[in-house]
Amino acid sequence: MHDQSSLPYDVVIAGAGPVGLFLACELRLAGLHVLVLEQARDPHSALKQLPFGLRGLSVPTLEAFHRRDLLEGLVAAQQRASGAIKSAAHWMQQARRPAGHFAGIQFYQDNIDVAKWPWRLPTPADANFAVDMETLESVLAARACSIGVDIRRGFGVNAIIASDNEVSVEAAGESFRGRWLVGCDGGRSTVRKLSGFDFVGTDPEFTGYSVEIELADPEKLRPGRNYTPTGMYTFAQPGTIAMVDFDGGAFHRAEPITREHVQSVLRNVSGTDVTINALRLAATWTDRAHQATTYRKGRVCLAGDAAHIHSPLSGQGLNLGLGDAMNLGWKLAATIRRRAPADLLDTYSRERHPVGAQILDWSRAQVAIMRPTPSARALQAIIRDLVETRDGATYFAERVRGVSLRYDLGNGHPLVGRSVPDFKLADGTTVGELLRTAKGLLLDFSAHASLRALASRWGDRITYVAGEARDRLGLSAVLVRPDGIVAWASDGAGDVEEAARAAARWFGD
Ligand SMILES: Cc1cc2nc3c(=O)[nH]c(=O)nc-3n(C[C@H](O)[C@H](O)[C@H](O)COP(=O)(O)OP(=O)(O)OC[C@H]3O[C@@H](n4cnc5c(N)ncnc54)[C@H](O)[C@@H]3O)c2cc1C
Known part of the structure; x- marks a missing residue:
C-alpha cells in the first residue's frame, strides 16, 4: 500500500x-x-x-x-x-449524583429520563x-x-x-x-x-484562573461553586480554586501570574479579605470562542x-x-x-x-x-x-453528554446519522467489539441473502455479520460507518437498493 x-x-x-x-x-x-x-x-x-x-x-x-x-x-x-x-x-x-452542569448550575442523574433516548x-x-x-x-x-x-x-x-x-x-x-x-x-x-x-468568532469577556494555593484563612471561602456579585469561584479544600473575573480577558497571558495578583482577584471575586500565603500552581484561560x-x-x-x-x-x-x-x-x-x-x-x-x-x-x-x-x-x-x-435535566444531559449528536446524512430512518446502539448479538459479542478493526459494519439481524451478497461487494471495507441480537430495537439491518455512525437502517424486509446506495456513498464503488 x-x-x-x-x-x-x-x-x-x-x-x-x-x-x-x-x-x-x-x-x-x-x-x-x-x-x-x-x-x-x-x-x-x-x-x-x-x-x-x-x-x-x-x-x-x-x-x-x-x-x-x-x-x-x-x-x-x-x-x-x-x-x-x-x-x-x-x-x-x-x-x-450530578450528571453535569450548565454555567455551574448542576443537573442530576436521578432527574434524567433515559426513555427519551430510544x-x-x-x-x-x-x-x-x-x-x-x-x-x-x-x-x-x-x-x-x-x-x-x-x-x-x-x-x-x-x-x-x-x-x-x-x-x-x-x-x-x-x-x-x-x-x-x-x-x-x-x-x-x-x-x-x-x-x-x-x-x-467572539472575543473574551473574562479571564479564568485555575490556581493551587495555600490559604491563611480558608474558612473565609465557601466550598463548592459560588456566584457572587463580581464573578464566580469554585473552591475545593484545601486550596484548589477556579475563578472567573470579568475583565474582558485583559489579564490572560498579558502579565506574569503573581501571588499578589491572584489574591487581589480572589478577594474581589469572593467579596472577602482572604489571604494567600503561597501560590503553588496557576494557569489562566478565557472564553474567547x-x-x-x-x-x-x-x-x-x-x-x-x-x-x-x-x-x-x-x-x-x-x-x-x-x-x-x-x-x-x-x-x-x-x-x-x-x-x-x-x-x-x-x-x-x-x-x-x-x-x-x-x-x-x-x-x-x-x-x-x-x-x-x-x-x-x-x-x-x-x-x-x-x-x-x-425534561430540563434530560435536555441539558443530552447536550452536555453528547447524546443528541446526529449528523445530517439526509432523509431516512431516524437512526441514520446517529451513533449505532451497542447491540449485543446472541453469542454476547457487542457492536463496540465488532468495530475494533475500524472497518464498516453491516449487521443483518434477519440474515437476508441479498444483504450478504451486497456486503461481499465491499468485502475489504465492510464486515458482514448475520445473526439475532438480544434487543434489536425493531430493526432488521443496519449499515455502520467505521466511526460508529449509522449510514443506513431498515426496520422492514430491508431495501437492498437503498443499502447499496448508502454503501457506495461512504465506501466508494
Ligand atoms: C481549565 C480547563 C479545563 C478543561 N476541561 C475540559 C473537560 O472537562 N472536558 C473537555 O472535553 N475539555 C476540557 N478542556 C479543554 C481541553 O483540555 C482541550 O480542548 C484539549 O486539550 C484539546 O486537545 P488538543 O489535542 O486539540 O490540543 P492540546 O491538548 O492543546 O494539544 C496540542 C499539542 O500540540 C503541541 N504543539 C503546539 N504547537 C506545536 C507545534 N508548532 N508543533 C508541534 N506540536 C505543537 C502542544 O505542545 C500540545 O502537546 C479544558 C481546558 C481547560 C483549559
Whole structure:
C-alpha cells in the first residue's frame, strides 16, 4: 500500500496532545505510515495532572474508546489515580449524583429520563467518567507506539510547504515530508496560521484562573461553586480554586501570574479579605470562542483545539476534538488509499463544523448567564428551575453528554446519522467489539441473502455479520460507518437498493 509514492509518511500530524495521538492511532489502524511531531520535549506537566488536568469524557468519546478497545485500559489507568480524583473534584463528594452542569448550575442523574433516548442500549460508554490529561495521553501514546506510529518529541513545526501532491514541514531544523498534514497543535495552532485558515468568532469577556494555593484563612471561602456579585469561584479544600473575573480577558497571558495578583482577584471575586500565603500552581484561560471557517485546505486539515477554541465551561473541548479525530481518521485513510468517494473528505468539515459551532454557542450561552449583572442573575434563576424538571435535566444531559449528536446524512430512518446502539448479538459479542478493526459494519439481524451478497461487494471495507441480537430495537439491518455512525437502517424486509446506495456513498464503488 505504501508503495503508492516514495514519500516517507502518508500523514504528518503536528501535536501529540490527545487529539493528535488518537488521530494517529486511527490512521495507523488503517495501515498508514504516520509521523507525529510534538513541540514539547517532556510529555509531563503539572497542569495535565490532577486536579487541573481532570477532564470529563462525553458519551461519544467513551463510545469511540470502547469501539477501539481503549476504554478498559483507560478506566484501569484512571482507577490508579481515583483516590486523588475523589479529593480533587468537589462535585464527587455530593450525596446526589450530578450528571453535569450548565454555567455551574448542576443537573442530576436521578432527574434524567433515559426513555427519551430510544436509540440507546446499555453500553460501557454510559458511565460518567473523568480522567486526567496525562493519563489519557499516556494511554493513547502507548497504543500509538505499540502499533507503529512514529512520535518525535521536541519537534515544533515552524514552516510548511504544501503542494498538490505532498506537504513538507520544518521542525527543529529538520524537514519531514508526507502526503497530508493534520494540525492538532492546539488553540494557538502554528499549522492553522501558516496554512492561512480563517479563524473567526467572539472575543473574551473574562479571564479564568485555575490556581493551587495555600490559604491563611480558608474558612473565609465557601466550598463548592459560588456566584457572587463580581464573578464566580469554585473552591475545593484545601486550596484548589477556579475563578472567573470579568475583565474582558485583559489579564490572560498579558502579565506574569503573581501571588499578589491572584489574591487581589480572589478577594474581589469572593467579596472577602482572604489571604494567600503561597501560590503553588496557576494557569489562566478565557472564553474567547473562535472557529476555523473550514477544517481542510488542500492537503492540510485541522482537528481539535487547532480548529476551534472556547471556554472550558462544561468541559467539551477535548470531547469535541476527539470527535473530530474519529470522524477524520477513516475518511483520510480511505482517501489516501484511493478507496473513497470523491467528496468523502469534504464531509469531514461538513459534518464536524456545525457540531463545533453548536458547542461554541453553548459556551457563549453559559458566559451570558454568568455575567455579574442583575439580568444574568434573573436568567440563572430560570435555568435553575428548568434543570430541576425532568425534561430540563434530560435536555441539558443530552447536550452536555453528547447524546443528541446526529449528523445530517439526509432523509431516512431516524437512526441514520446517529451513533449505532451497542447491540449485543446472541453469542454476547457487542457492536463496540465488532468495530475494533475500524472497518464498516453491516449487521443483518434477519440474515437476508441479498444483504450478504451486497456486503461481499465491499468485502475489504465492510464486515458482514448475520445473526439475532438480544434487543434489536425493531430493526432488521443496519449499515455502520467505521466511526460508529449509522449510514443506513431498515426496520422492514430491508431495501437492498437503498443499502447499496448508502454503501457506495461512504465506501466508494
Ligand atoms: C481549565 C480547563 C479545563 C478543561 N476541561 C475540559 C473537560 O472537562 N472536558 C473537555 O472535553 N475539555 C476540557 N478542556 C479543554 C481541553 O483540555 C482541550 O480542548 C484539549 O486539550 C484539546 O486537545 P488538543 O489535542 O486539540 O490540543 P492540546 O491538548 O492543546 O494539544 C496540542 C499539542 O500540540 C503541541 N504543539 C503546539 N504547537 C506545536 C507545534 N508548532 N508543533 C508541534 N506540536 C505543537 C502542544 O505542545 C500540545 O502537546 C479544558 C481546558 C481547560 C483549559
